[in-house]
Amino acid sequence: MGLARRRRTLGYSQEKLAQLLGVDRTTVGRWESGRIAPQPLQRRALATALDISLHELDALLTPPRTASEERPGQQLSDPPKAGDPDEMIRREFLRILTVSGALAALPAxxxxxxxxxxxxxxxxxxxxxxxxxxxxxxxxxxxxxxxxxxxxxxxxxxxxxxxxxxxxxxxxxxxxxxxxxxxxxxxxxxxxxxxxxxxxxxxxxxxxxxxxxxxxxxxxxxxxxxxxxxxxxxxxxxxxxxxxxxxxxxxxxxxxxxxxxxxxxxxxxxxxxxxxxxxxxxxxxxxxxxxxxxxxxxxxxxxxSRLAEERGARYVRLGRLDLAEETLREALQHTALASGQSLRRRGAVLTDLAAIGVKRRDPEQAVFYGREAVELARASSSGYIARRLRDLCDEFGPLSRDHRVAELGAEIATLSTP
Missing domain, CATH: 1.25.40.10 (Tetratricopeptide repeat domain)
Structure with missing residues (x-):
């Protein structure tokens, strides 16, 4: 398979690649055999590990299985897993459909x-x-x-x-x-x-x-x-x-x-x-x-009411950390005082503040805010916060050698994404 060939070209065993991605070795084997496909967050990490683009990764992944290759007990009507090439095509079609509003174009x-x-x-x-x-x-x-x-x-x-x-x-x-x-x-x-x-x-x-x-x-x-x-x-x-x-x-x-x-x-x-x-x-x-x-x-x-946190998040994305931190700290105070405040909103602000620590190579700031965001992700069972935190892990880089950051990464890995 193309995926296995690329892995071997880089000198990785299945065990080593699995260790890099925080997954089980059997998961890598199932990706390479085409039995399952990487989830969206895993796709980004996998592409980075293999030093290829997401588009190139799509080309390496095994084409969708036929009905005869389905797992025992799986219904043919089960939706494809997020990250499958045919699933991505379907989402692209639906995006276009949203623009046109052409409900009649959907499969019957x-x-x-x-x-x-x-x-x-x-x-x-x-x-x-x-x-x-x-x-x-x-x-x-x-x-x-x-x-x-x-x-x-x-x-x-x-x-x-x-x-x-x-x-x-x-x-x-x-x-x-x-x-x-x-x-x-x-x-x-x-x-x-x-x-x-x-x-x-x-x-x-x-x-x-x-x-x-x-x-x-x-x-x-x-x-x-x-x-x-x-x-x-x-x-x-x-x-x-x-x-x-x-x-x-x-x-x-x-x-x-x-x-x-x-x-x-x-x-x-x-x-x-x-x-x-x-x-x-x-x-x-x-x-x-x-x-x-x-x-x-x-x-x-x-x-x-959310403009401060949204502005701060935009500045983080743009690398304007000075502007971002001031704005996000103000937003964090607001979310602490707001009645009935969404845990998801507060978790997003905390994750952005942790991201600033990562970008500055400041492990204390990254861990301080990251751990609080993890607690909110657990309390709310929010896949959104979990996804944001896993994106944060992708940016750890050399900072992951700090044992506190490594522990935070392990905590994030335990978060469930429904």
Whole structure:
């Protein structure tokens, strides 16, 4: 296999490569045989260890298995693992689908699995329930705990949609677009990127059919996060450009366009463009001029309260550590005082502060903030914080020779990613 050949060319045994990546030797063997594929975070680490790009790694990975090669007991309908080449192609297709809103282009079996349902309920009932679910999601320690209720609500909503003519169902389509965005958020937090992408694609399509431009723009923004989770910043910038145009056709009293600008700043930071990042942040700051009614607490929650931590994170990405640290310390104080503060938000700020320590080769700062972030990841079962911390490990470099940093890395390795 190509992967095994590349490993041997570099002089690695399976045991040595497994040790470098923090996985079992049998895992490396299963990658090389094509029985499983590396997860997204593992792909980056594997590509680095093999001194190749992610694109080159994709070419080395074994093509998807045929049905006869499935593991005993595995259902043929099981989704491919994140990181499989065919899985990545599917996510790219869904990203394009989100832009076009072409639900009809989905394979029939996938569309049926995601939209199948039966009949009942009123738009007002669904709007109230969706609003409640977003509040539960925001306050939940473990985001995955919300999924069973979201699934039940989707089933009931689809029952109602099945009894409506397409042209008469705009309020229900808006409610469905809202709920699919929440379903996508739950999946994204659990690192289930394909499920998140599918949910956002459906949300975009239904928003289009409902004529709800702000909803549609928000679905595109959330889809951009799927790209940025794998450092695909150019693709994210493309879809955010679509979101910007959609928000321009939406309700000017809402904060949609400001949220788009805030996330565009993240994409620009990923591309290393400080000036574009600063301009986008300035547009996002204009949200403070809007009334409190500019957000709905559900699919649109951007009110500017997170701008300090977001600005700090952008500066970390750009390597402006002086600007980043001051901003993030201020954000950390704010998150400590905020009532009902999201553990995920605080964990992200702590991880960014730890990253500053890593970049400065300051083991004390890296470990101090990193350990607190680990505790929050455990308390919340957040795949998002775990993913951020594992990205942090990729940057340890020579600092990993410090026993405190090595211990932190071992703690991070124990975090589960649902």
């Amino acid at each position: 079996e996938e569309a049926e699995a995601l939209t199948a349902g039966v009949r009942r309920g009123t738009p007002a009932d669904f709007a109230r329930m969706n609003s409640h679910l977003w509040q539960v999601y925001q306050l939940a320690r473990s985001k995955g705990s919300v999924y069973p209720v979201v699934h039940a609500q989707l089933t009931t909503l689809n029952e109602a949609l099945a009894g409506k003519q397409r042209g008469n169902a705009r309020p229900l389509l808006s409610a469905a677009a809202d709920l699919f965005q929440l379903a996508g958020e739950v999946a994204f937090d659990a690192n289930r990127y394909a499920d998140a992408a599918a949910s956002y694609a459906l949300a975009a399509s239904m928003s289009r059919d409902a004529g709800a431009y702000d909803l549609w723009a928000c679905a595109c923004v959330r889809h951009a996060y799927v790209d940025m989770s794998e450092h695909r910043y150019r693709q994210a910038a493309q879809i955010l450009g679509v979101a910007e145009r959609l928000a321009g056709r939406g309700d000017k009293a809402l904060s949609t366009r400001h949220w788009v600008a805030s996330v565009q700043a993240e994409a620009h930071a990923g591309l290393g463009d400080l000036n574009a990042c600063e301009r986008a942040l300035e547009r996002a700051e204009e949200v403070r001029e809007l009334s409190p009614d500019s957000v709905n607490g559900g699919w649109l929650r951007f009110d500017g």
